[in-house]
Amino acid sequence: MNQKALWNLSYGVYIVSVWDGERPTGCVVNSAMQITAEPATVAISVHHDNYTNGCIEKTGRFAITVLSEKTEPSIIGTFGFQTGKEINKFDSVKYDLKNDMPIVKDGCAYLVCEVINKMETSTHTVFLGKVLDADFISDEEPMTYSYYHKVIKGKSPKNAPTYIGVENETEENKLKEKRAKYVCSICGYEYTGDIPFEDLPEDYVCPVCGQPKSVFVKKE
Ligand SMILES: Cc1cc2nc3c(=O)[nH]c(=O)nc-3n(C[C@H](O)[C@H](O)[C@H](O)COP(=O)(O)O)c2cc1C
Incomplete structure (x- = not known):
């Protein structure tokens, strides 16, 4: 099976935010979708190991x-x-507070939800949320998951439902893997710019996680 075919399912990129009792926290998800219009409900899929999961469980709310x-x-x-x-x-x-929930300012829309149901899978909890409030933040284009992969060259970490382990790479991608390349050891971003990585200025930082050039590792 070429599990990368599942990347042709379309998603966006979102921050699910929540209170942990004292402070706001949250995580990135691609797995958010509208389920019904009347009442407006959405579903998100959050890994059991994510700190965000337990906070949603406890508070019954997420944004x-x-x-x-x-x-x-x-x-x-x-x-x-x-x-x-x-x-x-x-x-x-x-961030701003909307209905007492933390909303990242640097986004284009927000939803505030109350958990009305949930379903457990072996790795993730699917939370069904009734939308209590929603609005635009800016008129910028929403980021699609495809844009994240193709333009930002971002990777998906293990807890993302779309994570693909090396064993599921295609033969073509396995060959590409053999070429020398530099990868951010923090977030997995792979440098693909025209300037050779060695010639980048010392103040170069990873465009995804902002960590310095020194955390990049050469892969053969
Ligand atoms: C692009 C992208 C998409 C992701 N999608 C999901 C997702 O849909 N569900 C999930 O549980 N984790 C997803 N993750 C992983 C979590 O954001 C990540 O494990 C995070 O560190 C969890 O933080 P927490 O422990 O503070 O909750 C995604 C990460 C990225 C970068």
């Missing part, structure tokens, strides 16, 4: 910020590759 093509990619680095168990993600990201 979704729809990221745009202009959203600072380091927000995806912070929310998608680090855990709220260890850092306060909203320390470095500006």
Whole structure:
């Protein structure tokens, strides 16, 4: 099976945010979709190991910020590759409160939801949320998952439902893997620019997670 065919399913890129009791936190998800219009409901799929999962479980609420093509990619680095168990993600990201829920300012729309049902899978909880409030934040284009992969060259970490392990790579991709390349050891971003990686200035930072050039590792 070529599991990459599943990447042809279309998604967006979102921040699911929540309170942990004292502070706001959250994570990146691609798995958010509208389920019904009347009443407006949406579903999200959140990995059992994500700190965000337990916070949604406890509070019964979550918000979704729809990221745009202009959203600072380091927000995806912070929310998608680090855990709220260890850092306060909203320390470095500006947010507003809507219906008391934290909404990332650098997005194009938001939804505030109340959990009305959930379904367990072996790895993820699917939360069904009734939409209590929603509005635009800006008129920028929403970021699609395809844009994230093709333009930002972002990767999906293990807890994303769309994660593909090396064993599922196609033969063509396995050959590409053999070429020398530089990869960010923090978020997995692969440098593909025209300037040889070695010639980049020392103040070059990973465009996804904002970490310095020194964290990149050469892969053969
Ligand atoms: C582009 C992208 C899409 C992701 N989609 C999902 C998703 O749909 N569900 C999920 O559980 N994790 C997803 N993740 C992974 C979580 O965002 C990541 O594991 C995060 O570090 C969890 O943070 P937390 O422990 O603070 O909740 C995604 C990450 C990225 C970068």
